Amino acid sequence: MTETTTAPPLPDRLSVDPGSPYHVAAVFEHEIGIRFNGKERSDVEEYCLSEGWVKVPAGRALDRKGKPMMIKLKGKVEAFYR
Template identity: 70%
Template sequence: MNDTQNLPPLPDRLSVDPRSPYHNAAIFEHHVGIKLNDKERFDVEEYCISEGWIKVAAGKALDRNGNPLMTKVKGTVEAFYR
């Protein structure tokens, strides 16, 4: 088990994309879990707890730069360390 005292606090908004201003590499050194409406999700690209949404890839569709298209799913968001 991880010692939660040594882990950085989870931010209100976090993104997997390193180009995003909400990306924090120190947090991704640990295993982060996301729950949406009490169901754990494994495909989350970005989340915001205060606004209550997550972004997930919309199938295999890509934008003109080759990045996956994102869709926003709303609900109660909970972030935690595994």
């Protein structure tokens, strides 16, 4: 079956967390890929293209609300639809 809907443009900043103001549900209806410093990453929770950073979980550490602790990595960020 062919898909006739087009994917919305990827925003400059996007978050996986539905409680975040940067979460765009329409984007997550399609599969997204993130390339950070030339390598594809599958553990990115949030990214910002213009500022050049991604947030990824810091091991198994959890915050007081039970969510993974995040670290911010800076570098070249590319977002794309698969």
